[in-house]
Amino acid sequence: MKRYILPIVAVFLCTIQSQAQKVYSVDYANQADVKVFVVDYENQADLKVYKEKYQNQADKNEGRWFFTDYANQADKKIFFVQYANQADLKIYFVKYENQAGWNNKSKMQLMY
Template sequence: MIQKLLLPTLLFFLIQSLCAQNVFNSTAEHNADFKVFVVDREYKADLLVFKVDRAYKAKDNVGLWYFTDAEYKADISLFFVDRDYKSDLKIFYVDREYKAGWRNENKKSELNIPTRE
């Protein structure tokens, strides 16, 4: 019973922290907070992500990610999976910062994730 309540709560906080954070690309699935799959088309994504070149640029912006070089510097650790069905979140990398944000409104509302106004 506790496990059924704990998983959705944990997933909510992990996804919320993914909105704009310093992230670390983990090489081991068991060390990662979250499993992510990169889709090949924008329409398939839950979240459109733009990689920023400075950590301060990622703050308070949905879908702006800064990849750190060390796990201790990261807010969250990600593991990139090779199949979409293994993932917790599907992302697509965009080429412009203004394009970053939620694509899948169902996923966003299901998890109650805030968006950029």
């Protein structure tokens, strides 16, 4: 029985990790898992984000986000703050999918 527990736990953890890029924008900071600030320039960002059109395209922690319609569909709830010093994560929205990715990998755990 013990030999089955480890593979089951591993599959569960991989499933959680692989779906961490479905996000929902909440109305209040206290509802959020992560507070986000959108910067003006790419080099100021911790993460460069590409908005995906379809949910199944946002499957890894690579900056490809799908914004859900409801909070219960999302794996992370985010709140957009007014000032950079209020943010846990600074992002920059890119135009093309291949531009997405982390500039500051020390903040990757915020989106797992």
